[in-house]
Amino acid sequence: MTDNPRLSNYDLREEIKAYWSARAATFDQSPGHEIFSDAERAAWHRLVVKHLGRGNGRSALDLASGTGVVSHLMDDLGFKVTGLDWAEPMLERARNKAKIRTRNITFRMADAENTMEPDDHYDAIINRHLVWTLVDPASAFVEWLRVLKPGGTLLVIDGDFVNTTMFERALMTLAGWGQRCRLLKRDPLNAPPGMMETHRNIISRIYFSNGARAETVARLLAAAGFENIVIDIDLSEIHHTQARHWNILKGLARATQHRYAIRADKPF
Structure with a gap:
C-alpha cells in the first residue's frame, strides 16, 4: 500500500479535459493557436495541401478540434469537416465561430483516443498539437486507422514541447526579463493565472512526458499499421508568420523548437 497511489488513466483523462475546458476562454488570444494574419493562413493552407491535397468534397476529421481553427483551414480547402473535442467550452466557441463565419x-x-466514429469513414484525419498530450498513443493510432477509409491519410502536426535547448532557454529568460522591464511587448494571455502548475503536473504523467520526438511518433504509427510515413520538419513559413505577433526573442525561441508534420496512409 502507498499513501499516494498513482492516478489511473481515467483520472488523468478527466484532469486533461478539465484543463482544456478552463483554457478555452483565452485559447484564441494566443499566436500559435488562432490565426491572426492572411499570410499565416496561407502558410497553413500550403502545408495541408502539400500533404493532403485539396478537399474537393472529401471527408475530414479534425481531432481535438478546440475552437475550430484547423477545421476552418480544412473547410477553406474544400473538405467536408467534422471536428471532435471533449471540452464543451471549446466546442461552444467552435460552433459560435462557425456560425459567425x-x-x-x-x-x-x-474523446480523440476513442472517437466512436464508424469504420472506414473518413478520407483524411488531421490534428494539431494533440499527439504529444495523448495518454495512450499506440491505442489512439489504431483507432485513427480504423476510422480512415482504405487509402486515407493522417496528418499529424506536433512537436516536442518538453525538451528545450540551452539556446532556447537563454532566449526565453531574456524575453521574460525584457517584458518585465517593458523593453519588449508582453505575450498575450493564453492561460488563466495559476494553471501552469496544473499543466506541468499533467505533462509529467502522460506518455510523452519526456517529449514527443517525430521519429518516435512515426515508429508508433508504423506499429499501428500506417504506411508511407513521411516526416516534414520544414514548418519555417508558418513559424515566420507567427513570430510577427511575439517579441523578437520569443519568436527566435519558437524557431528552435522541434516541430514537425507527419503524413501517414492507411493501406488499401
Whole structure:
C-alpha cells in the first residue's frame, strides 16, 4: 500500500479535459493557436495541401478540434469537416465561430483516443498539437486507422514541447526579463493565472512526458499499421508568420523548437 497511489488513466483523462475546458476562454488570444494574419493562413493552407491535397468534397476529421481553427483551414480547402473535442467550452466557441463565419462544419463531443466514429469513414484525419498530450498513443493510432477509409491519410502536426535547448532557454529568460522591464511587448494571455502548475503536473504523467520526438511518433504509427510515413520538419513559413505577433526573442525561441508534420496512409 502507498499513501499516494498513482492516478489511473481515467483520472488523468478527466484532469486533461478539465484543463482544456478552463483554457478555452483565452485559447484564441494566443499566436500559435488562432490565426491572426492572411499570410499565416496561407502558410497553413500550403502545408495541408502539400500533404493532403485539396478537399474537393472529401471527408475530414479534425481531432481535438478546440475552437475550430484547423477545421476552418480544412473547410477553406474544400473538405467536408467534422471536428471532435471533449471540452464543451471549446466546442461552444467552435460552433459560435462557425456560425459567425457561416461555415458548414460539424462539431461533436468525443474523446480523440476513442472517437466512436464508424469504420472506414473518413478520407483524411488531421490534428494539431494533440499527439504529444495523448495518454495512450499506440491505442489512439489504431483507432485513427480504423476510422480512415482504405487509402486515407493522417496528418499529424506536433512537436516536442518538453525538451528545450540551452539556446532556447537563454532566449526565453531574456524575453521574460525584457517584458518585465517593458523593453519588449508582453505575450498575450493564453492561460488563466495559476494553471501552469496544473499543466506541468499533467505533462509529467502522460506518455510523452519526456517529449514527443517525430521519429518516435512515426515508429508508433508504423506499429499501428500506417504506411508511407513521411516526416516534414520544414514548418519555417508558418513559424515566420507567427513570430510577427511575439517579441523578437520569443519568436527566435519558437524557431528552435522541434516541430514537425507527419503524413501517414492507411493501406488499401
